[in-house]
Amino acid sequence: MPRDRHRPRRMLLVTEGARALSSPDLTLARGVEALGTACTLSDGVEEGGAAAWFRLCRRHDTVVLTHYNETSLFLARQMFLARLAGCVVVRWWVGSDVSTALREPKTAASVRRLDRAVDVNIAVAPHLVDELAQVGVQAVYVPSIADLSALESPMPDRLPRGVLVYLPAARRDFYGRAAVERAAAAHRDLPFIVVGDDAHALAHHPNVESLGWVGDMEALWPRIGAVLRLTEHDGLPRMVLEALARGREAIYAWPLDGCRWVRTDAEVDAALAAFKASTAPNAEGREVARRIAADAALLWLDTVAGARTARRPVDRLAALAGLIRCQRAYKAAARVAPVPS
Template sequence: MSGGPCDNSNPSRPLRVAVMGTWNWLEVAAELLRRADIGCEVVDLRSRSELARWIAQGKWRRFDAVHHVWGVRRPAGLALRLLRKPVVWHWIGTDVTRYREVCRGGGGVRGWLDRKIARPWARGHAADSPELASELADCGIPAEVVRLLPKAIEASVEPLPPQPAVLSYWNPVSRNFYHAPLVMRLAAEFPQTPFLIVGDDGAGLSAPPNVEFLGRLPDLADVYSRTSIYLRLVEHDSLSAIVLEALARGRYVVYSKPFPFTEQAKDFSQAREALKRLLEIRRPNDDGSRHVKSCYSLQEQAETLRQAYRRWFGEGGSGPVVSARGAEVL
């Protein structure tokens, strides 16, 4: 019996894909692969030593390919090339910004390796937005637009909390990219409004007393229930999953890029004025929720991914041949 769209030249079983890369996107990518009927398993390796251990233990032999969320990571790319495992790189934002510098010829030997990993050694590329796909095309990389949509965008609208509160996100190594100092200034401007920060524990930051650092959380459902506004001010962005999740639940959004049913703000003054307006509203953002539900479908993205995998791996010889032992024969 055929194994579906990714039989990978072997009628005995379908393709088996390891989902690797940026930890907080792995389950999102895996959900899309599952909905595309592509067998996959999350492999969460957060350091070079964990990658080395995974290789030494031979666990890579269980997989025919890797779907890597975050474009071109040199240790993983080089290791998977040596193991002869084909890779699909799924680009999500900042990775494109960094690679654009590399594709201009910079980086010396490391840059040369990155260009090899990204182009002749890659099986395929996916981009989280048309904007990212266009930027990659400028670097000579054709990428299929496959949005990494979380299941949480299928959530229903919730009433706003009795106490208006603001949610923001950044991680400790990207505080400046996410304008953390500006968010702290805004929190000081609204001392009666709680500001909840996800992704950072606040170590080393001077914050007003109305700021609560929640660190890394596996699920934000409770945080959305506690907040009425999501504040996202960034230098470069694809399309934030948290923006979509917040809108789906009827929350308001202050965003540094234009997006339907959000308030755009590019600096402190614009963000302050947007927050003033939104903090007075007591009804959910129903228009924003309807927009997300009508324009963003996990199943549509899964079908796009399914068709891309057909092109990348084929059904009759264009992909790597899998032996009876599960190892590649190229």
């Protein structure tokens, strides 16, 4: 089918801080590049002068911003400049960025300020759309883009016994370290395979194998029968979707079809006991992954195309006015010479 002429062809990805190999924007890039859209990482050019940023934007048709904390007046100015360069500006919301905006009033205020420069907000889960509305941001739901190539492979006849846990060292508490540790201690007959924790905080448990950062998960999946994810807040995690696509069980602290929804230690224990009692693959979960996210990359591109076609001539004047406001506010706040261009 011919690609719609309004879909992005050259996307520029802007993210906050260091980019991990598993960053959502890199998964996004792989998904849309498979459909013919080229992606470039900004590599911090947005943090410098206006001229270099404007030139970079002119070589693209879409800017995608993923940012987890308070945003600056300077960044808002750069997003208005991207619109003047002809780009559709997309803010992509993936989970913890929304929880930060809900929790921190200053971050929420900066979100609303930058939102004036955004053409469309895309959130990876329906509950994120509702949460963003609480801080005054209108978003549309497009599922997380994940590697669901396993949908084309047969499911195992029997699920392995390994329980996979993602527990990044810098945010172990947010990812449920205490609950995971209690579960591992209560189910010593199950091997718990922990990834992401370079400090190996749970490695002292005899049934915990702490692997630290794992760049390629493919070799691990033959050992995994279930994913255990007990986050304080979440979007639509790619690891859960990929587990479902492989017919694995997902024991999850947030409601999602095809998963075992758990909120207490007792419910975690019951879910792990049910996992131990059956080795049958999770056929329902596989179909849920297919239904929710198999076409997510195409839907993502079509959503951005819709934002482009919705533009009006007056929007360019609004972008110019927003740029001027940000420039004045930035100089007033900083009390320094104009931003270098």
